[in-house]
Amino acid sequence: GNSVTQMEGPVTLSEEAFLTINCTYTATGYPSLFWYVQYPGEGLQLLLKATKADDKGSNKGFEATYRKETTSFHLEKGSVQVSDSAVYFCALRGAGGSYIPTFGRGTSLIVHP
Amino acid sequence: GAGVSQSPSNKVTEKGKDVELRCDPISGHTALYWYRQSLGQGLEFLIYFQGNSAPDKSGLPSDRFSAERTGGSVSTLTIQRTQQEDSAVYLCASSLGVGGSGANVLTFGAGSRLTVL
Numbered sequence: 001g002n003s004v005t006q007m008e009g010p011v012t013l014s015e016e017a018f019l020t021i022n023c024t025y026t027a028t029g030y031p032s033l034f035w036y037v038q039y040p041g042e043g044l045q046l047l048l049k050a051t052k053a054d055d056k057g058s059n060k061g062f063e064a065t066y067r068k069e070t071t072s073f074h075l076e077k078g079s080v081q082v083s084d085s086a087v088y089f090c091a092l093r094g095a096g097g098s099y100i101p102t103f104g105r106g107t108s109l110i111v112h113p
Numbered sequence: 114g115a116g117v118s119q120s121p122s123n124k125v126t127e128k129g130k131d132v133e134l135r136c137d138p139i140s141g142h143t144a145l146y147w148y149r150q151s152l153g154q155g156l157e158f159l160i161y162f163q164g165n166s167a168p169d170k171s172g173l174p175s176d177r178f179s180a181e182r183t184g185g186s187v188s189t190l191t192i193q194r195t196q197q198e199d200s201a202v203y204l205c206a207s208s209l210g211v212g213g214s215g216a217n218v219l220t221f222g223a224g225s226r227l228t229v230l
Contacts, residue, residue, distance in 0.1 A: 032217045043117070043204065043221035044156075051217065089156065093217050100146070100169065101219060105155030 002027045006090045006104035013080055013111050021075040021107045023064075023090035031092040033057075033066050033073040038087045038106070047075075047088070085111045115139075117222035119205050125228045126195055134190045134225045136205030143210040145188050146219065147180060150202040159203075162188065163210065195229045202226045 007022040025031065035047040035057070048057030053068035062077045073090060090104040118137040126132050138145050147159040158172035162182045173179070177195075182188040192199055203226075206219040 034217070036219075036221075041223075043223040044206075044219075045221065046218050049217065099144075099163075100158055100161050100172075102158070103148070103156035105153070 002031065002092055002094055002102045004090050004092055004102055004104035006088075006107050008105070009087075009108035011107060011109050013109070015082055015111055015113055016079045017111075019075070019077040019080045019084075019109070021088055021090075021109070023073045023075065023104060025071050025073065025090075025092050027071075027092055027094060027102075029095035030068070031094050033064070034091040034093070034101070035062070035064055035073070035075050036089040036091060036103075038089065040086070044089060080109070080111045082111045082113055085109055117205055117207055117220050119203075119222035119225050121225055122223065123226045123228075125230065127230050128197060129194055131191065131193045132195055132227060134192075134203050134205075134227070136188045136190070136207075136222060138186065138188070138205070138207030139220055140186075141209070142207035142220070143185065144208045145182060146206045146208075147188070147190050148204045148206065150204055150224065151200075156204065159190070192227075195227075197229050200227055200229045 003026045032051045034049045036044040037047045038044045048059040050057040050066035056065045064075045087106045087108050089106045093101045120135045143164045145162040148156040160180045161169040177193045180190045202224040204224045206221045
């Protein structure tokens with residue numbers, strides 16, 4: 001079945017540091033890939049997505065590239081802010097069969113001033 | 114409404130009691146999902162509704178859990194004879210359906226936090 005593995009947190013950074021949160025997946029075919037973000041006290045919301053190999057999703061300074069060869073979709077940001085402190089979830093949605101999105105366990109990011 | 118609405122936002126109950134959690138999806142979204150978020154466990158899929166099709170119940174952890182969706186809109190998740198391990202945040206999400214780019218993106222509610230004493 002489909003699965004998503006992401007690095008365990010918490011990830012603790014100083015403001016303006018570079019961020020990478022690793023995500024790898026297992027799926028048949030060509031799934032769509034997503035990063036969702038959950039700010040404190042709020043529901044999950046879509047951060048970015050990519051629907052085919054080599055696509056780059058980007059939003060709010062965050063980027064992730066769909067790498068079919070390494071089955072990865074790592075999240076990056078060049079300079080984090082305190083307001084980026086949240087839990088980040090990597091997810092995939094299968095290309096056929098099950099349309100139910102599969103989520104990783106989430107990675108907590110804490111950014112200090 | 115503009116977003117996915119869930120109620121109650123917080124529920125404390127005693128072991129053995131039944132609870133009902135409600136989800137009101139975005140108008141026009143035909144797909145509705147329930148997930149459970151436990152501490153350190155990520156999102157666990159529970160049940161999926163798509164239009165008038167039979168729901169996918171493959172994620173329900175036991176027969177104490179059930180859900181229905183009336184009129185293709187509001188959904189209720191029911192947990193009977195609650196146990197302490199049922200304590201979690203129950204998340205509802207909706208999407209446009211199974212086809213097209215809009216179907217890929219889920220819009221989540223803020224969740225219902227259930228505490229079983």
